[in-house]
Amino acid sequence: MREIVLGAAQMGPIQRADSRQAVVRRMIDLLEQAHGRGCTLVVYPELALTTFFPRWLMDWAEVDDWFEREMPNPATAPLFDRARALGVAISFGYAELTPEGRRFNTHILTDRQGAIVAKYRKVHLPGHSEHDPDRAFQHLEKRYFEPGDLGFPVWRLPADMGGAVAGMMICNDRRWPEAWRVLGLQGVELAILGYNTPSVNSQQGEEGLEKRLYHSELSVCAGAYQNATWAVAVAKAGDEDGHPLMGGSIIVDPDGFVVARAETEADELLVHACDMDATRFGKTTIFDFARHRRIEHYGRICGQ
Numbered sequence: 001m002r003e004i005v006l007g008a009a010q011m012g013p014i015q016r017a018d019s020r021q022a023v024v025r026r027m028i029d030l031l032e033q034a035h036g037r038g039c040t041l042v043v044y045p046e047l048a049l050t051t052f053f054p055r056w057l058m059d060w061a062e063v064d065d066w067f068e069r070e071m072p073n074p075a076t077a078p079l080f081d082r083a084r085a086l087g088v089a090i091s092f093g094y095a096e097l098t099p100e101g102r103r104f105n106t107h108i109l110t111d112r113q114g115a116i117v118a119k120y121r122k123v124h125l126p127g128h129s130e131h132d133p134d135r136a137f138q139h140l141e142k143r144y145f146e147p148g149d150l151g152f153p154v155w156r157l158p159a160d161m162g163g164a165v166a167g168m169m170i171c172n173d174r175r176w177p178e179a180w181r182v183l184g185l186q187g188v189e190l191a192i193l194g195y196n197t198p199s200v201n202s203q204q205g206e207e208g209l210e211k212r213l214y215h216s217e218l219s220v221c222a223g224a225y226q227n228a229t230w231a232v233a234v235a236k237a238g239d240e241d242g243h244p245l246m247g248g249s250i251i252v253d254p255d256g257f258v259v260a261r262a263e264t265e266a267d268e269l270l271v272h273a274c275d276m277d278a279t280r281f282g283k284t285t286i287f288d289f290a291r292h293r294r295i296e297h298y299g300r301i302c303g304q
């Protein structure tokens with residue numbers, strides 16, 4: 001068996017005034033719980049270190065306060081140190097400011113020795129780039145980030161993580177089958193994803209939470225099944241300064257079934273032992289892409 005004992009570390013709300021240090025303490029607490037339950041990998045949400053700041057229109061000087069110029073850095077070093085000491089790999093999202101001044105919505109993955117082995121930059125940025133007075137609240141990801149420039153790579157993880165083939169997406173990416181299929185074509189066995197999804201639609205106030213949770217779960221379950229991969233989708237949830245984010249974190253097996261689901265909108269750990277070999281059957285039968293795909297008919301989805 002090629003096993004990863006996976007921890008999905010859903011995080012409750014982070015207020016605008018909360019410090020990175022306070023958030024990292026919560027992340028370490030979840031990490032300790034995960035270690036106590038045998039986890040070898042813990043996944044945290046998108047933009048795990050801060051509030052979901054793209055809801056605020058800010059001037060650029062202030063914006064940069066929400067970005068990390070290096071990783072690890074003094075605020076996050078205690079998390080990396082504790083993960084290394086416990087032998088638990090971690091994966092979390094943050095806002096990245098590069099030395100060239102470029103801004104990305106980024107997610108990283110470490111090995112069990114605390115070294116960053118994988119980095120993904122969000123490709124599908126939702127929302128808008130200018131203040132929109134017609135929205136109940138702003139979603140300015142297109143203002144504060146540029147689309148990721150790394151594509152959707154996969155990484156072969158070390159033997160102490162089952163030698164799994166892992167890939168990453170961030171939040172809105174989960175709604176795009178193209179993202180899943182690009183990972184699937186590279187043999188992904190574990191799709192890692194964090195999200196911050198408002199509980200209400202900024203342009204359609206009537207839309208219910210039930211529908212929003214369903215669309216998230218539908219996307220992840222379909223992506224996992226159609227690419228014969230494990231998937232973990234981890235929320236930042238709860239009320240951030242009057243702005244509710246939905247929970248609904250899940251771990252999904254390669255048949256598309258939910259095997260663990262969050263019940264709260266708070267810091268909450270889900271755990272499941274994932275056998276990477278459970279992806280074999282789907283990958284060698286109905287989703288054996290080399291045998292069954294008909295790429296001569298797929299030109300439209302590859303065009304501009």
Ligand code: CDT
Pocket residue numbers: 046126127139170171172173175195196197198
């Ligand atoms: N963070 C993120 O990508 N959230 C989006 C909200 C879409 S509404 C503009 C999501 O797809 O969940």
